[in-house]
Amino acid sequence: MASVTYNNIYKSWGEVKVIKDLNLEIRDKEFLVLVGPSGSGKSTALRLLAGLEEITSGELYIGDRLVNDVPPKDRDIAMVFQSYALYPHMSVYDNMAFGLKLRKMPAAEIEEKVKEAAGMLGLETLLDRKPKALSGGQRQRVALGRAIVRHPAVFLMDEPLSNLDAKLRVETRSQISKLHKRLDTTFVYVTHDQTEALTMADRIAVLKDGMLQQVDSPQVLYDSPKNVFVAGFIGSPAMNFFDATVTGSPEEMYIDTGGFRVRVPQSYVNALRGYGGKKVVFGIRPEDIHSARFTPGGVTGETVRGKVDMQEIMGNEIILYMDTSGSSYTARVDPRERAQIGDEVEVAFNMENMHVFDPETEEAIYA
Amino acid sequence: MKRYGLMVLLLLVVLTVASCGNRTATTETDSGSAGEMSETTDSEGTTEESGDTSAETGEVEVFSWWTGGGEAAGLEAMIELFAEEYPDITFNNAAVAGGAGTNARAVLATRLQAGDPPDSWQGHAGQELIGTYVAANQIQPLNDMYEANGWMEVMPETLIPLISQDGNIYSVPVNIHRANVMWTNPTLLAEANVDVPTSWDEFFTACEAIEAMDKVCLAMGEQWTAMHLLETVLLGSLGVERYNGLWTGETDWASAEVTTALESFAQVLDHVNSDASALSWQDAAQLVVNGDAAFNIMGDWVNGYFASSPDSGGLGLTPNDAYGWAASPGTAGTFQFLSDSFVLPVDAPHPDGATAWLNVAGSKAGQEAFNPVKGSICARTDCDAALFDAYLQSAMDDWSSNEVVGSLTHGVVANDSWKSEIDTALGLFLTDRNVESFQSALAAACASIGACQ
Amino acid sequence: MRIKRDALLGFLMVLPSIIAIGIFVYGFIGWTGRVSLSNWVGLLPNYEWAGLKNYTNLLFNDPRFMVDIRNTVIFTVLFVLGCLILGLFLAVLLDQGLRGEAFFRSLFLFPMAISFIVTGVVWRWLMNPAQGSRISGLNLLFDRIGLDSLINSWHATPTWGIAAIAIPAIWQMSGYTMALYLGGLRAIPDDLREAARVDGASEVEIYRHVILPLLRPVTLSAMIILGHISLKVFDLIIAVAGKQLALDVPAIYMWTTTFDGQFYGRGAAIAMLLLLSVAILVIPYLYYTIRTEAEL
Numbered sequence A: 001m002a003s004v005t006y007n008n009i010y011k012s013w014g015e016v017k018v019i020k021d022l023n024l025e026i027r028d029k030e031f032l033v034l035v036g037p038s039g040s041g042k043s044t045a046l047r048l049l050a051g052l053e054e055i056t057s058g059e060l061y062i063g064d065r066l067v068n069d070v071p072p073k074d075r076d077i078a079m080v081f082q083s084y085a086l087y088p089h090m091s092v093y094d095n096m097a098f099g100l101k102l103r104k105m106p107a108a109e110i111e112e113k114v115k116e117a118a119g120m121l122g123l124e125t126l127l128d129r130k131p132k133a134l135s136g137g138q139r140q141r142v143a144l145g146r147a148i149v150r151h152p153a154v155f156l157m158d159e160p161l162s163n164l165d166a167k168l169r170v171e172t173r174s175q176i177s178k179l180h181k182r183l184d185t186t187f188v189y190v191t192h193d194q195t196e197a198l199t200m201a202d203r204i205a206v207l208k209d210g211m212l213q214q215v216d217s218p219q220v221l222y223d224s225p226k227n228v229f230v231a232g233f234i235g236s237p238a239m240n241f242f243d244a245t246v247t248g249s250p251e252e253m254y255i256d257t258g259g260f261r262v263r264v265p266q267s268y269v270n271a272l273r274g275y276g277g278k279k280v281v282f283g284i285r286p287e288d289i290h291s292a293r294f295t296p297g298g299v300t301g302e303t304v305r306g307k308v309d310m311q312e313i314m315g316n317e318i319i320l321y322m323d324t325s326g327s328s329y330t331a332r333v334d335p336r337e338r339a340q341i342g343d344e345v346e347v348a349f350n351m352e353n354m355h356v357f358d359p360e361t362e363e364a365i366y367a
Numbered sequence B: 001m002k003r004y005g006l007m008v009l010l011l012l013v014v015l016t017v018a019s020c021g022n023r024t025a026t027t028e029t030d031s032g033s034a035g036e037m038s039e040t041t042d043s044e045g046t047t048e049e050s051g052d053t054s055a056e057t058g059e060v061e062v063f064s065w066w067t068g069g070g071e072a073a074g075l076e077a078m079i080e081l082f083a084e085e086y087p088d089i090t091f092n093n094a095a096v097a098g099g100a101g102t103n104a105r106a107v108l109a110t111r112l113q114a115g116d117p118p119d120s121w122q123g124h125a126g127q128e129l130i131g132t133y134v135a136a137n138q139i140q141p142l143n144d145m146y147e148a149n150g151w152m153e154v155m156p157e158t159l160i161p162l163i164s165q166d167g168n169i170y171s172v173p174v175n176i177h178r179a180n181v182m183w184t185n186p187t188l189l190a191e192a193n194v195d196v197p198t199s200w201d202e203f204f205t206a207c208e209a210i211e212a213m214d215k216v217c218l219a220m221g222e223q224w225t226a227m228h229l230l231e232t233v234l235l236g237s238l239g240v241e242r243y244n245g246l247w248t249g250e251t252d253w254a255s256a257e258v259t260t261a262l263e264s265f266a267q268v269l270d271h272v273n274s275d276a277s278a279l280s281w282q283d284a285a286q287l288v289v290n291g292d293a294a295f296n297i298m299g300d301w302v303n304g305y306f307a308s309s310p311d312s313g314g315l316g317l318t319p320n321d322a323y324g325w326a327a328s329p330g331t332a333g334t335f336q337f338l339s340d341s342f343v344l345p346v347d348a349p350h351p352d353g354a355t356a357w358l359n360v361a362g363s364k365a366g367q368e369a370f371n372p373v374k375g376s377i378c379a380r381t382d383c384d385a386a387l388f389d390a391y392l393q394s395a396m397d398d399w400s401s402n403e404v405v406g407s408l409t410h411g412v413v414a415n416d417s418w419k420s421e422i423d424t425a426l427g428l429f430l431t432d433r434n435v436e437s438f439q440s441a442l443a444a445a446c447a448s449i450g451a452c453q
Numbered sequence C: 001m002r003i004k005r006d007a008l009l010g011f012l013m014v015l016p017s018i019i020a021i022g023i024f025v026y027g028f029i030g031w032t033g034r035v036s037l038s039n040w041v042g043l044l045p046n047y048e049w050a051g052l053k054n055y056t057n058l059l060f061n062d063p064r065f066m067v068d069i070r071n072t073v074i075f076t077v078l079f080v081l082g083c084l085i086l087g088l089f090l091a092v093l094l095d096q097g098l099r100g101e102a103f104f105r106s107l108f109l110f111p112m113a114i115s116f117i118v119t120g121v122v123w124r125w126l127m128n129p130a131q132g133s134r135i136s137g138l139n140l141l142f143d144r145i146g147l148d149s150l151i152n153s154w155h156a157t158p159t160w161g162i163a164a165i166a167i168p169a170i171w172q173m174s175g176y177t178m179a180l181y182l183g184g185l186r187a188i189p190d191d192l193r194e195a196a197r198v199d200g201a202s203e204v205e206i207y208r209h210v211i212l213p214l215l216r217p218v219t220l221s222a223m224i225i226l227g228h229i230s231l232k233v234f235d236l237i238i239a240v241a242g243k244q245l246a247l248d249v250p251a252i253y254m255w256t257t258t259f260d261g262q263f264y265g266r267g268a269a270i271a272m273l274l275l276l277s278v279a280i281l282v283i284p285y286l287y288y289t290i291r292t293e294a295e296l
Helices: A042-050 A092-102 A107-121 A136-148 A166-183 A194-200 A218-223 A228-233 B002-028 B034-042 B045-057 B069-085 B099-113 B127-134 B143-149 B186-192 B200-212 B223-248 B256-269 B281-289 B301-307 B351-362 B364-374 B390-401 B416-432 B435-448 C002-036 C053-061 C063-094 C101-113 C116-126 C137-144 C161-186 C190-199 C203-214 C216-231 C235-241 C250-260 C264-295
Strands: A004-013 A016-026 A031-035 A057-062 A077-080 A154-158 A186-191 A203-208 A211-216 A240-249 A252-256 A261-263 A279-284 A289-291 A302-313 A318-324 A327-333 A344-349 A355-357 B059-064 B090-095 B120-124 B175-178 B181-184 B216-219 B293-297 B324-327 B334-338 B340-342 B403-406
Touching: A004 A042, A016 A042, A016 A211, A031 A042, A031 A194, A042 A057, A042 A077, A042 A154, A042 A186, A077 A136, A077 C190, A092 A107, A092 A136, A092 C190, A092 C203, A107 A136, A136 A166, A154 A166, A166 A186, A166 A194, A186 A194, A194 A218, A203 A218, A203 A228, A211 A218, A211 A228, A228 A240, A228 A279, A228 A355, A240 A327, A261 A302, A318 A344, B059 B099, B059 B351, B069 B090, B069 B351, B069 B364, B099 B120, B099 C250, B120 B127, B120 B351, B127 B416, B143 B351, B175 B364, B175 B390, B181 B186, B181 B281, B181 B301, B186 B200, B186 B293, B200 B216, B200 B223, B200 B256, B200 B293, B216 B281, B223 B256, B223 B293, B223 B334, B223 B403, B223 B416, B256 B435, B281 B293, B281 B301, B301 B390, B324 B390, B334 B390, B340 B351, B351 B364, B416 B435, B416 C063, B416 C250, C002 C264, C053 C264, C063 C101, C063 C161, C063 C216, C063 C250, C101 C161, C116 C137, C116 C161, C116 C235, C161 C216, C161 C235, C190 C203, C203 C216, C216 C264, C250 C264
Parallel strands: A031 A186, A031 A203, A077 A154, A154 A186, A289 A327, B059 B090, B059 B120, B216 B293, B334 B403
Antiparallel strands: A004 A016, A004 A057, A203 A211, A240 A252, A240 A279, A252 A261, A279 A355, A289 A344, A302 A318, A302 A344, A318 A327, B120 B340, B175 B334, B181 B293, B181 B324
């Protein structure tokens, strides 16, 4: 059982800095997801923790122990690789037992642990097979099993689901979540997929270009992204952004995108007081733009008319790609809104959930 | 899997077709495959047919392994002479380089097996030639030519039987080399205060004195030079009559005399340089003139190597000063010879040219042109001594006065097969030094291949 | 129809090479086999039936052939093991991401471009067994740097001289073995090493438990390739030491007995035994390779 602390960590490959001043506290028994686009440094951050890369500067702690110079085998960690990295010449059993054998654990004890892990993952009948003879999902479970048997203090996973098909990915997602509950240990999980991050994480750390953007619970990240990047990265379909101007008076303040104008709710007026007449970035999630005819109860939206450029029918909802005098945006509307491409539709912006960002710093401006 | 099966099947089919095709080709066409050859040799037709063309075109193709040094120069001198005497016959020099004749003989064997013989070719006089080409009915007797040219009178009496089979002479010897020569370092012998040994017992005494000076007594090279040593030990220990008897079946290889001779040989090997197997004959001979070893037993081409100028690959030494020589222990008065000779094939494409070539090769002028350059003496005893150097003059004296016996290593007394079995027995002996098994292997070789059948 | 015509055309295209191989490889093997069952001694072919006499003589009644087998076994074991160990060592060294790796790779591979004859001539001098005042080659080097205990007679050593011949052979072929192993090492994903590292393996244990077992197919290929080179060794020995029985191997025996001694039947029998020994080595390997390919 251990926490993990990144303290002013830098990692460079020659001139290129891939991790810049990473400060991150991962709590004991927490499921923390490192998320970011490719090249954000999330995998490197994990590999630094695994001891597979050397830290350029800064301090890395597992529990209270400074592990900068501790080799991977002494860090009390286990890792699941994106490729699974199963030893092709060993049976499933031997793959799982390998780490224990290296630790000179008695054979009986090894067998007990491997059987237990195999039971947990439904691998009992596959123990004698070679990895070559397994399906992708089975291989993935063996990789998990190999980590589980070790009972590590920290459990590392590097995109473990990206080689699975969509259906299996969803199933395995919940399996891993359950596993976390059951093992009751620290999980550090790297993914580029924000859905995985949102569904599994206790907390999410968003990285971009080697810099930590925000760490918080999924809900907070969703509700209160700290900057344009996090706002755009978390949530699907992504948040709509508009280059806009704040107009009007404190009594009657508007956001003007050039294509349409919406009224700022009273709760935001104070925050935007200093921005009168200035440029801001206005953001609103597609799920906060409703069909004007089917607006849920309790929501009073600012109505805007727009033309439907395209639509995606999802069954339980429709995603409309809208255009209002040159400003385009996405709306997730009630399926009863049966618009045709080219139709004029009236939508309602739930301005209570609006986001505004400073165009210079891209930082959020909150009420 | 199916595809591999198909491939294998195809190969089998092709294989069958090919092997059948071979057989038909042999009988129907001139392809020169192995099977056809015996036919060619059996039938007289080929000989006549090609004989007709030779007279008109006037060619002769002479095959040898004389491609470098004094040998090539000597051959050139003879070719010049040939051109003077037979201006209408074009001379084709078909010399093949490499391996001291090994390559050339392999090429020749292939040509003969393919029914494409040269008009004349070089071979070691004696059983090497007789055992190979007479046995295969490839060459003809030359008694008439000897009679016509009066060669019987100018060659040593004891030589003729050694190059004959059943009274038929089969080759014209061009040159003579002596095998039983012991080369010495006079300075070293003087320092050790020993005389040149004339028997093997004297040799062993001399070795003690020389080895006391931390020098090698007898320099030897790779395995064939050990066989050369063996034949001189056999000759020195058994004497001429019993030595000759080894090759005619009159001397029993299993006899006590041979045991004694082989034991002497074993004892001689105890006084040989330890790195013998890594040395060529030149390396071994050089040990003597460098002062590292007192003796070396090797044929008299060593003289050519010592005396000829460095430009032509020699050491440029003065005979009787930098090196001395004597008959190898126990062989004084005996000339153990070897000779390069030329033959007349049964089915020479140009028999007239071949005869012309042999006439030149056996003539006084031809041998005087060749031998001084090659560094050997004439097979004829009437060559002009003034053309030769100090060593060769002494050899010429011995050649006309000594009793002539043949060399084993250089093909006079045993055919190739027998020699090769002796070589194997010797090789095993060099590794295990077991005289008993050596002797029984030699006896077995004689029984299975040689004269003891 | 179209497919059939194409197949026929393809077959016709490869037919000449099939015929050529059929005649010049398999036809001649067959002919050699026939000669090996004959009494042919001497210049001219003699196909008189001899049964298995040439074979039984060689195998049961020929001390020289026993020497050959012994020499071949010693040479093969030393040569193959030496190449594998040195080749693996060099490959692992180069795989550490050494600076100038391409240079070293070429350097180590280079001896393979040389023929065994050239190697033999060079090593004939290096392994000159002369001692005392005529000392030269490696012995001279040992003498100069004070490693007198290393001075030895090399291939002139009684009984074990053949072992010295393995040295130049290893020198020549270990670079090639290295290239094979380097290819094998490069094919092992880094993930596996990292997984083993996280699993708790030290660098040595990674090689022992993960890398080496994964290199087993490479080792097998290398053993087959080196093994059949070693069974057929001829030119190297001739170049280093000439024809001498202490260093005799079947290929040399075959050559001398056929072309020096004119024992064509015996020579052919040796050739067939050589072919058989190479086949015993290679055929299971080919079978294995073809089966693996079929699986893929």
